[in-house]
Amino acid sequence: MTGPFTTEAVLAYGYAAGLLVAAAGLDRLARHVARRSERHRTGGFTYRPEHDAWVCPADQLLWPVGQDRHHRLYRARPSVCNACPRKPDCTPSRHGREIVRALRPWPHSEAGRFHRGLALVLVVLAATLTLIEAVRHPAWPDLALAAAALAATAVTGWWLTGHLRATPAGFPGPFPEPEEKSANRDRYTTVWRSE
Amino acid sequence: MVPGAGTRREVLVSRHWIQAAALVAVFGFFVMGVLAFRTYTAGAPVPRLVVSESGQELYTGRDVADGQKVFLANGLMQYGSVLGHGGYLGPDYTADYLRRAATAALRARGGGDRAGEQVRQEFRANRYDPRSGVLTYTRAQADAFTALVGHYRDYFADPRTDKGLRPHAITDPRQVRQLTAFLSWTAWIASAERPGAVYSYTNNWPAEPLVGNAPTADTVLWSVVSLVALLVGIGALFGAVGRWGGHLGWRGRQAEAIDFRSPDQVALTPAQRVTAFFFLVVALLFLAQVLLGGATEHYRADLTSFFGLNLAELLPFNLARTWHLQLSLFWVVAAFLAAGVFLAPLMAGTEPRGQGRLAWTLLAALAVVAFGSLVAEGLSIHGFVRPGNFWGSQQFEWLDLPRVWQILLAAGMALWAVMMWRVLRPTLARDSRGNLPWMFFLSGLAIPGVYAVGLLARPGDTFAVTDFWRFWVVHLWVEDFLELFTTAMVAYMFVQLGVVRERVALVVIYLDIILYSAGGVIGTMHHLYFSGTPVEHLALGAFFSAMEVVPLTFLTVEAWSFVQLGARQHMESRTPFPHRWAVMFLVAVGFWNFLGAGVFGFLINLPIVSYYEIGTGLTANHAHASMMGVYGMLAVALGLFALRYLIPADRWPEKWARVSFWSLNIGLAWMCFATLLPLGLLQLYESVASGYFEARSLGYLTGRTNTLLEWLRLPGDALFIVGGVLPFCWIAWLGVRHRGRRAAADPATGLTPAPRLSDIREPVDTA
Ligand code: HEM
Numbered sequence: 001m002t003g004p005f006t007t008e009a010v011l012a013y014g015y016a017a018g019l020l021v022a023a024a025g026l027d028r029l030a031r032h033v034a035r036r037s038e039r040h041r042t043g044g045f046t047y048r049p050e051h052d053a054w055v056c057p058a059d060q061l062l063w064p065v066g067q068d069r070h071h072r073l074y075r076a077r078p079s080v081c082n083a084c085p086r087k088p089d090c091t092p093s094r095h096g097r098e099i100v101r102a103l104r105p106w107p108h109s110e111a112g113r114f115h116r117g118l119a120l121v122l123v124v125l126a127a128t129l130t131l132i133e134a135v136r137h138p139a140w141p142d143l144a145l146a147a148a149a150l151a152a153t154a155v156t157g158w159w160l161t162g163h164l165r166a167t168p169a170g171f172p173g174p175f176p177e178p179e180e181k182s183a184n185r186d187r188y189t190t191v192w193r194s195e
Numbered sequence: 196m197v198p199g200a201g202t203r204r205e206v207l208v209s210r211h212w213i214q215a216a217a218l219v220a221v222f223g224f225f226v227m228g229v230l231a232f233r234t235y236t237a238g239a240p241v242p243r244l245v246v247s248e249s250g251q252e253l254y255t256g257r258d259v260a261d262g263q264k265v266f267l268a269n270g271l272m273q274y275g276s277v278l279g280h281g282g283y284l285g286p287d288y289t290a291d292y293l294r295r296a297a298t299a300a301l302r303a304r305g306g307g308d309r310a311g312e313q314v315r316q317e318f319r320a321n322r323y324d325p326r327s328g329v330l331t332y333t334r335a336q337a338d339a340f341t342a343l344v345g346h347y348r349d350y351f352a353d354p355r356t357d358k359g360l361r362p363h364a365i366t367d368p369r370q371v372r373q374l375t376a377f378l379s380w381t382a383w384i385a386s387a388e389r390p391g392a393v394y395s396y397t398n399n400w401p402a403e404p405l406v407g408n409a410p411t412a413d414t415v416l417w418s419v420v421s422l423v424a425l426l427v428g429i430g431a432l433f434g435a436v437g438r439w440g441g442h443l444g445w446r447g448r449q450a451e452a453i454d455f456r457s458p459d460q461v462a463l464t465p466a467q468r469v470t471a472f473f474f475l476v477v478a479l480l481f482l483a484q485v486l487l488g489g490a491t492e493h494y495r496a497d498l499t500s501f502f503g504l505n506l507a508e509l510l511p512f513n514l515a516r517t518w519h520l521q522l523s524l525f526w527v528v529a530a531f532l533a534a535g536v537f538l539a540p541l542m543a544g545t546e547p548r549g550q551g552r553l554a555w556t557l558l559a560a561l562a563v564v565a566f567g568s569l570v571a572e573g574l575s576i577h578g579f580v581r582p583g584n585f586w587g588s589q590q591f592e593w594l595d596l597p598r599v600w601q602i603l604l605a606a607g608m609a610l611w612a613v614m615m616w617r618v619l620r621p622t623l624a625r626d627s628r629g630n631l632p633w634m635f636f637l638s639g640l641a642i643p644g645v646y647a648v649g650l651l652a653r654p655g656d657t658f659a660v661t662d663f664w665r666f667w668v669v670h671l672w673v674e675d676f677l678e679l680f681t682t683a684m685v686a687y688m689f690v691q692l693g694v695v696r697e698r699v700a701l702v703v704i705y706l707d708i709i710l711y712s713a714g715g716v717i718g719t720m721h722h723l724y725f726s727g728t729p730v731e732h733l734a735l736g737a738f739f740s741a742m743e744v745v746p747l748t749f750l751t752v753e754a755w756s757f758v759q760l761g762a763r764q765h766m767e768s769r770t771p772f773p774h775r776w777a778v779m780f781l782v783a784v785g786f787w788n789f790l791g792a793g794v795f796g797f798l799i800n801l802p803i804v805s806y807y808e809i810g811t812g813l814t815a816n817h818a819h820a821s822m823m824g825v826y827g828m829l830a831v832a833l834g835l836f837a838l839r840y841l842i843p844a845d846r847w848p849e850k851w852a853r854v855s856f857w858s859l860n861i862g863l864a865w866m867c868f869a870t871l872l873p874l875g876l877l878q879l880y881e882s883v884a885s886g887y888f889e890a891r892s893l894g895y896l897t898g899r900t901n902t903l904l905e906w907l908r909l910p911g912d913a914l915f916i917v918g919g920v921l922p923f924c925w926i927a928w929l930g931v932r933h934r935g936r937r938a939a940a941d942p943a944t945g946l947t948p949a950p951r952l953s954d955i956r957e958p959v960d961t962a
């Protein structure tokens with residue numbers, strides 16, 4: 001006995017609670033990995049929200065040149081880049097350094113989905129364990145613990161399902177999404193010229 | 196750019212990387228050499244002769260060696276364990292013998308506190324005379340030995356199968372006596388104090404109050420030190436990366452825009468096409484392995500019947516587990532070898548004549564070794580083979596395959612190394628020894644090399660010596676060289692695809708060598724805390740293996756974050772990336788490296804934890820999450836990468852790849868979190884609270900809570916097999932059915948050009 005509760009109940013519901021914590025941890029991992037990946041593509045560059053532009057390590061600006069539903073493309077002037085001594089470490093392109101801002105570029109988008117999917121597996125498991133224990137020993141003070149565990153599971157589940165929904169796989173598909181199909185390629189050129 | 200004959204390409208990274216990597220490796224293996232020497236000279240001694248106080252001969256050193264052979268040949272190391280090493284269903288026979296002998300001695304003295312103190316002193320006193328090589332047992336110890344010969348005779352002659360062993364497992368009285376001598380010796384080194392020390396040869400393992408065994412001061416001290424080492428190590432690494440990470444050279448550079456070739460445009464070399472058959476074999480071995488795992492698991496959930504069938508007559512627990520472990524190595528290794536065969540021509544640009552035929556030879560050799568060794572193990576466990584037989588019996592856990600098969604397997608891998616050499620020779624000749632092709636080749640060579648070290652473990656050698664060399668394979672393989680080869684191979688795949696620059700890949704590989712070798716080489720000793728080796732094995736093992744967790748944490752957070760599809764790939768959709776699921780499996784590898792190897796490994800790594808935990812459920816939890824999670828997922832990733840080119844684009848079963856990915860991962864997570872982890876935690880608690888002997892008893896393992904937890908994994912296992920393994924088999928079958936497009940060989944030179952997988956494209960628009 002642990003207080004008014006049986007030891008087994010405390011262990012079972014405690015483990016279920018531990019699973020929920022682990023699930024929350026996985027959710028954080030997903031976010032963290034996404035942020036690191038963002039750092040890798042924009043390392044050394046700073047975003048200036050007031051201008052919606054990036055500043056590169058050589059203090060040059062990258063302006064927005066295009067966008068679709070999930071991404072925004074920025075580019076520096078080719079003349080500036082091609083004259084820059086740090087170009088080899090920066091870009092292979094003759095047309096100016098580009099940066100794409102995506103919420104999460106693939107594969108990190110789908111890695112996030114993977115981590116969040118596994119987090120939900122843990123939540124399902126917590127619910128399963130709680131129910132099994134409650135059926136095995138449906139005695140009064142223990143059931144209060146079961147109810148608490150179940151409530152916590154439901155809240156965590158709801159919260160993490162929301163996160164999973166908000167994490168698209170983001171795989172750059174074989175075909176453009178319909179409404180963007182026509183706009184896509186030329187637009188860069190257009191925007192570029194107007195700049 | 197094109198180097199002429201005799202000139203080598205410059206090394207792409209700073210020489211400091213090479214020097215640092217060499218230094219770390221040399222230091223690690225120097226210390227390992229010292230430890231090997233100490234294992235031989237300061238390990239627990241095997242007496243020439245054991246006598247009773249009255250001078251009567253009880254057993255000889257030869258009996259101990261022969262007894263170990265009997266133990267191994269009957270597959271007992273895959274059922275229970277000695278000195279904590281082996282299977283987890285049966286008892287730990289060291290702890291078992293010690294408990295029974297001490298209880299018998301206590302009873303003979305009439306029980307009570309005084310008797311207890313006497314027994315403790317008797318068992319702890321070291322009556323071994325190194326000059327004559329004679330060990331003297333007290334009267335109580337000698338009587339206990341005689342009594343236990345009788346006990347084990349009955350135990351192993353049992354006609355029933357309700358322990359999971361085959362009926363009448365061992366009946367030859369001489370063998371039982373030798374076996375008991377072996378167990379008695381392990382119990383002696385577990386309780387007799389080392390000369391000049393206040394703890395036993397095994398650092399007081401197992402916990403057994405009857406003989407005064409409790410954790411030593413070293414066990415506690417080095418646990419604390421290794422915990423601190425881990426925290427400092429992680430802090431230092433993240434600090435260093437934060438400060439200098441920008442110089443690693445993979446930050447912030449824009450990736451090239453790439454045109455990935457559609458699999459239909461990629462024409463394969465003859466050997467590459469043979470890998471289709473490799474991967475089918477891999478898939479089938481995988482299937483067999485998990486089905487045997489199901490049988491093994493069933494014993495734990497319901498020991499006495501297999502849905503009404505007496506399975507133990509044909510497939511006793513220890514045989515099922517032997518095959519389950521062996522196959523797990525075979526299919527993973529086969530996938531690695533096949534991936535090497537597939538990647539080498541990509542690196543070299545061409546494939547020489549005859550490579551396809553060699554690939555067939557390799558596959559046939561592997562099939563013969565796999566099949567032959569499995570049959571030999573079956574015959575041995577069923578008692579048809581003499582213990583220690585060259586052809587038919589070895590059966591150390593993980594190094595189960597009998598010696599001749601072990602040699603053949605090493606030879607097979609050597610053949611593979613020759614095949615790599617044939618293809619890569621021109622590339623290697625042109626390139627600096629510090630660059631990617633050499634790293635790939637050298638880390639590949641290490642795989643047969645390290646495996647061959649396992650041949651130094653012979654069934655009749657002293658246990659500490661066999662365990663020392665055994666863990667060169669079990670540990671150094673998975674925790675150092677396979678990690679390195681994996682990194683080299685994966686980095687190379689990405690370089691070929693154009694999503695990682697070669698220089699970046701090389702930096703990652705050197706970083707890997709340094710980080711993995713810093714902890715992983717000497718960290719091998721975390722398996723030898725209590726095997727009869729001197730205390731420095733424990734100290735160094737604890738300290739350095741804690742360092743292994745550092746790269747696992749770091750590389751997971753970084754987990755291939757340097758893989759970049761070009762900026763345009765995300766916005767334009769002209770050439771989709773063909774390896775979505777191979778990359779996702781690699782993401783899974785990173786995840787399980789962190790959770791299964793890093794977290795679950797460290798969970799059982801501190802000496803003080805291992806003291807109570809070794810050989811219990813948390814080891815199974817770690818082993819599954821890391822072996823399947825890291826190397827299983829990796830093998831599947833390599834398979835899917837090659838199969839993508841072996842199957843025509845319009846036949847590629849994208850959906851089944853996805854199903855397999857999610858099922859394998861969800862199934863594995865369920866297995867760990869529903870069953871293995873909670874079961875292990877409860878067992879650890881039982882071990883500390885009631886005793887190690889109790890926690891390993893069949894009575895505890897088949898208790899109600901345990902049984903319920905064992906059944907709880909069923910949904911996960913079913914999903915794993917049906918949703919995960921079967922689709923992979925199907926994809927592998929499609930590979931064999933289509934086998935890709937054939938590239939034409941150059942009739943003059945006999946060289947087949949290797950395909951390019953991608954082309955670099957400049958941004959399409961012009962200003
Ligand atoms: C991918 C990497 C790894 C793999 C594939 C792996 C695999 C395994 C396997 C299969 C075992 C069971 C061996 C046996 O039955 O005798 C084991 C045991 C063990 N592993 Fe790992 N491991 C990995 C990494 C690690 C790491 C990083 C640590 C700790 C820092 C660790 C600590 C341990 C310990 C202490 C044991 C001994 C447990 C016992 O004997 O009861 N492992 N590992």
Ligand SMILES: [Fe+2]
Binds near residue numbers: 670674718722
């Ligand atoms: Fe290890």
